[in-house]
Amino acid sequence: MAVLQSSFTGLSISSTSFFGQRFSPPLSLPLVKSKEGPCLITAKLKRWERKECKPNSLPVLHKMHVRLGDTVKVISGHDKGKIGEITEIIKHNSKVVVKEVNLKTKHVKSRSEEEPGQIVKIEAPIHSSNVMLYSKEQKVASRVGHKTLDNGKRVRYLIKTGEIIDSAENWKKSVKEKGKTTEAVAAAS
Secondary structure, eight states, X not given: OHHHHHHHHTOBOOTTSGGGOBOOXXXXXXXXXXXXXXXXXXXXXXXXXXXXXXXXXXXXXXXXXXXXXXXEEEOSSTTTTOEEEEEEEEGGGTXXXXXXXXXXXXXXXXXXXXXXXXXXXXXXXXXGGGEEEEETTTTEEEOEEEEEOTTSOEEEEETTTOOBXXXXXXXXXXXXXXXXXXXXXXXXX
C-alpha cells in the first residue's frame, strides 16, 4: 500500500493538461461499505415483468381485499360494470382473474399434423384495485370491512349492506368448484 502511495505522489502531470497540478491521493484510504443490505433477487417471470423477492428468494406477496370465489364488479377499464366470480389470484403482482371478464384472443398452434390450429378466448388477469366486492342480493358494489364476531372469529363484511362475506360453506363450495374445473381441463387435454 505504501509503495503504491509513494508512486502516486511522485507522479506529475504535464503542464498542458489539468494545469500541471500534482495528483496526491489521501494518505489513509477509507474502507467503503456497501450501503445496500443483502441484494434483492428478482425472479424472472417474463422479460418485461420482474417479480420482487425477499432476501431468502421467496416472492413478496401483497395482501388483497378479495379472495378466491368472491363475486366482484369491475369498476374501471374496458370491462367496466361487468360482474363475475374470482377464479384465480396472483399475489405477487396483486392481480385477479375474473370469470368472463377481460377476454383476450390467443392463437394456438397445432400440436400434430392432423390437429388444426385454434383461436381461443382466455381470461386475462386484471389488477385487484379495479374490482370491488359485489352483493348479489342487494345488487350493489361496496368496499370491504373487517370485524370480529362474538365467538372471536374475524370476518369480512360489505360496508354498505353489512352482509358478511366469509362463511365456511361459501369457501368450501368455491374450492370444490375450482377442483372440478381443473379436473375437467386436465381430462380435456
